Amino acid sequence: MKKKLKQLELFLKSSRFDRGLRIGIGITLPFAVLYFLGYFEYAPAVVVGAFLNAPGDIPGSFKRKVNAILISIGLTMVITTLILFSKPFLPLLLLVIAIITFAVSLISVYGFRASLVSFSGLLSMVIAFAIQKETAQEIFVHVALMGIGGIWYLVVSFIFQKLAPVKDQNQLLSDTLLLTGKYLKLRAKLLTRKNKRNARFKETFVLQNQINEKHETLRETLLTARKRSGRSRYEEKQLLILLSTINIFELIEAKYLDYERIDGIFGAHKEFLKASKKLNKIMGNHLIRLSEILIQNDKVPDKEILINALSKASKSITNYINTVKLPEAREGALVLKNLYDYQEQLLQEIKTIRRVMANVKEASKVSLKREDSSQFLTLQEYRLNVLVQNLSLDSTMFRHSLRLSIAILFAYSLGFVFDIQNTYWILLTIIVIMRPSYGLTKERSKDRIIGTLIGAAIAVGIVLLTQNVVVYAILAIVSLIFAFALLQQNYKSAAALITISIVFVYSFINPDAFEVIQYRVIDTVIGSTIAVVANYVLLPSWEVNNLKQVLLNALKMNKNYLLATQELYQDPSKNKLSYNVARKEAFLAISNLNAAFQRLTQDPKSKQRQFQLIYEIVTLNQTMVSAIASIGNFISNHTTTPASIEFHILMKKIANTLEMSFDSLDHTQLHKKVAEETAEDAQEKLLDKYQQLSNLRDENINQGHLELDTETLHALQEAYLIANHMAWLKSLSENLKKATEHYRASIVDDQETFY
Template identity: 80%
Template sequence: MKEILKQLELFLKSSNFDRGIRLGVGITTPFAIMYFLGYFEYAPALVVGAFLNAPGDIPGSVKRKVNAILISIGLTMVVTAIILFSKPFLPLLLVALATITFVVSLISVYGFRGSLVSFSGLLAMVLAFAIQKETAHDILVQVALMGAGGLWYLAVSFIFQKLAPKKDQNQLLSDTLLLIGEYLKLRSKLLTKKTMRDELLKQTFVIQHQINEKHETLRETLLTHRKRSGRTHYEEKQLLLFLSSINIFELIEATHLDYDRIDRIFGKRKEFLKASKNLNKIMGNHLIRLSELLIQNDKIPNKDMLLNALSKANESITNYIDSVKLPEAREGALVLKNLYDYQEQLLQEIRAVRRVMANVKDVSKLSLKRQDSSQFLTLQEYRLNILFENLSLESTMFRHSLRLAITIVFAYLLGFLFDIQNTYWILLTIIVIMRPSYGLTKERSKDRVIGTLIGAAVAIGIVLITQNVVVYAVLAVVSLVLAFSLIQQNYKSAAALITITIIFVYSFINPDAFEVIQYRVIDTIIGSVIAVVATYILLPTWEADNLKQVLLNALEMNKKYLLATQELYQDPSKYKLSYNVARKEAFLAISNLNAAFQRLTQDPKSKQKEFQLIYEIVTLNQTMISAIASIRNFIINHKTTPASIEFNILIKKISNTLQMSYDRLDHAKIEKKVTEETAEHAQDKLLEKYQQLSNMRDENIRQGNTELDTETLHGLQEAYLIANHMSWLKSLSENIKKATESYGSSLTEDK
């Protein structure tokens, strides 16, 4: 019960519920005002205008949010006017339907915010069929009132923003810490769950993409909101939390170990890894609790459990050495020591988050220049030629827009020919669930049907209990607020609540509520079936056919990330900014690759061409980015020797191999710049350096010098990590080249 109450509190204090309340205020206030002024007949148009323009109210830059809602208002007014004037003339109406659907849905090429504006336009098109206005005067009044309703909602949103200016940012930070905590717990299982690694890795792909999406939105929100007078203390605090979340995420990535080597070293001695695994789990749970406290504003939990778990992880290194004995235990001990160092740094970052949340006065200050911060922003371009560039069957959005236009016209004609009572309910279902990918359309269709059936069952129960229109009105508003709050998190529940809202709203028009419920369920099922079938047979888009460009970008960014790490090794202070930008681009590229792979898994089995090969490529690229992050982390947190000639030779070899992979996939001319013999020699020299230090340490032990000084330990750690990681990266790059060659060949054969 305590956990349920906590989750309820988190929901009621969330920005998602806050946006639901905004919509509730936006639609109920016009009803109340118009009723008391005696102009109630104008209220529905105002409410429709407010409702249609609410989707664009999402976290991000305030300027872009306002612009999106204003464009949405203009678009919904124009679309509504066109449909209302075209309704008496069937041929004209069909042309208008097809044209509006195609053009408006194509606006989605401008990213997530563009897709929400597009949705508002499509929603306006469908709802226009429910509006009964015949004369030009009535139509123009309707459109004008809808515009006023949209402006009213913008004012409501602005007022809520002023009342709680940091609510969206806090929610984003909370969601990010929650996802990172879950990610850390998931990664801990990889240490010992050998048989489950493939499945666990697939789960990490999903969470990684979600984390990167949150980070991108936070960059837009926090780095564009700059005042001439500088940041406030609260803004400074939020930015510190954001930067800590990035550091924690990279540290988790850096602990992606060579699990084949781990299995070889520890074999049946996995019990020595359990302390490290438990520490990750405890730190993950602590991050999740901190994420909740950003919303709850409760007391920060004690850190003793974290420190005890860290101490046990350190003790496991000594226990391993005592059990296995040196020199046999050296390699395993270095693995445990490197892992412990990462976890110690993770704990330091978590403690930094704790200090910021506790408002500790001596937390570090930021000195991020405007020109530096701008390099971290990936802002959506809104040039007109982006629209024209997508006017091709090669474009996924073009195919989707054309498919949606054909489907909408077909569904309307179906309803017209068979005299279906509320054809626009079928159209509404189609525009809500139909997506560019078949897998997502099928998933949303299933959730929509199940949600509608649940909502209908609940509505039937309420109708049987009461016939009170006041109860219907209250439940309609409450259901709509909750639906809008849940629509991004739980579409099935949102669909159920939307169904309840629609049924009770229509109960005012049609007293026979059971008839309304019946038509609602039937029309939803018809719309869902049409959407799924159309996505499968009309200009279908299969993810396997669209992976090439995403993969090319991942290869290019991994190469840049590798070279940025090489520069960081030469001079950490000089190249810190360029490294951070390269890291951000690489993480986004791998996130997009992970998301593409996830969409691939949702396609029909028969369309998942070269699935195992693609999975191998995704996993190899993911592992490479983690290995690079691991090298960077060691460079930043340890006093290192200058980068050796052998290190630079291997970096060149690995980057060239990645370039060769890129060129083979892109059918470009290939130039081999580093011979295999040179790279092998450099690899042997790095391993030889570690072996020399290891032999020296063995000799010291034989002479009775068992104490290990910090300088010698760091020297051994650096030599071991660099030698093995460079060997690992070289092997990964070669495997990537082989896999991309096979993938490129399969693409050529399919043409």
């Protein structure tokens, strides 16, 4: 019960509920004010205007939010005007529907915010079918009032922004800490649970993508905040938390361990890994608790449990050495020591977040030049050529726009021929659930139908209990607020609440609530069926055919990240910024590849060609990013020896292998090569360096020098990590090249032959 109450508290204090309130006030207040002033006939148009322009109100840059809503207002006004004037002329109306649906849905090529503006435009087209205006004067008055409603919602959003200026950012930071905590706990499970690793790996893909999306939105919000006046103290604190969460994410990525090697090293001694695993779990739970505190404004929890867990992880290294004995224990001890160092760094970042949240005055201040910070922003390209480039059947969005246009025309024609009472409900269902990918459309369709049935059942129960219009009005408002609050978090519940709200709103127009419920359910099922069937048969866009560009970008960014790490090794102070930017780009690229793989898993089994091969490619790319991050993290946090010639030779070999994979997939000619025997020789020399240091340490032990000084320990750690990770990267790049060539031969070449 206590847990449920805490979840309710977090929800009511969240920016999601805040957004539901904004929309609720934006819709209900004009109704109430115009009713009491005696101008109720103007209320529906104002309310529609407010409702239509709410989607663009999402977290991010305030300037971009305002621009999105203003563009949405203009777009919805124009579309409504066109539909209302075309309604009396069926051929013209069908043409206008087709043009609007195609053109407006194609706006989504400009990114997520643009897709919400596009949704507002499509929604205005559907709602226009429910509006009965005959004369030009009535139409223009209605459209003008819609514009006023849109401006009114913008004012409401602005007021909420001023009243709680940091709520969206806090929610995003809270969500990021929550996801990062879950990710850290999931990675802990990979350490010892050998039989469940494949399933866990697939779970990591989802979390990585979600975390990267949060990081991108937070960068946009915090790095562009108050450029002219400078950041406030609170924004400084938020940026510190963001930077620490990004560092934690990189550290987690950097320890994407060679689990097969670890299994071989520890064998029957897996119990010595349990302390490290438990520490990860405790730190993950601590991050989750911190995410809750950001919303609840509670006290920061005690850190003793973290310190004790770290101490136990340190003792497990000594226990392992005492049990297995040197020199046999050296390799395992170095693995545990590297793992401990990484966890110690994680704990330092968590402590930074704790200090910031506890308002410790000594918490370090962010020093980031404006020109440097701009390099971490992923700017959306809004030029016309982006749209032009997508005017091709090769474009997923172009196919989606055509498919949606045909589905909408078919649904409207179906309603016209069979004289369906509320055809626009069918159109609304199609617009809400239809997505570029079949899997997501099918999933949303299922949630929509189930949610509608649940909402209808609840509405029937309420109607049977009471016929009180006051109760209906209250339920309509409350359910609408909660529906919008849950829309992104739980679509099924949101669909149920929207159904309840619509049923009771329509009860004021049609006293027979059961008839309203019946039509709502039937129209939802019809619309969902059309959307799913259209996605399957009309210019289907199967993810297996869309992976090429995503994979090419991942290969390119992996190579750039590898070379940036090489430069970091040469001069850490000079090349730190370029390394961080390359790291961010590589993480985003692998996140996009993971997201594409997730969409692939949602496609029908018959359309998942070469599934295991694609999974191998995704996993190899992911592992490469993590192996590179591991080297970069070690260089960033330790004083290292100068990079050897052998290191540079292997780096060049790995980079060229990645380039060969890219060129093979892109059908371009490779000009540079590194002789295999040269690379093999360099690999042996790196391993020999570690072996020499290891032998020297054995001699010291034999002579009675048991104490290990820090300099020797770091030298051993560096030699071991560099030698093994470079060999690992070389092997990964070669396997990736083979897998990529197989992918090109079995999928890409067949696809190009087909076209």
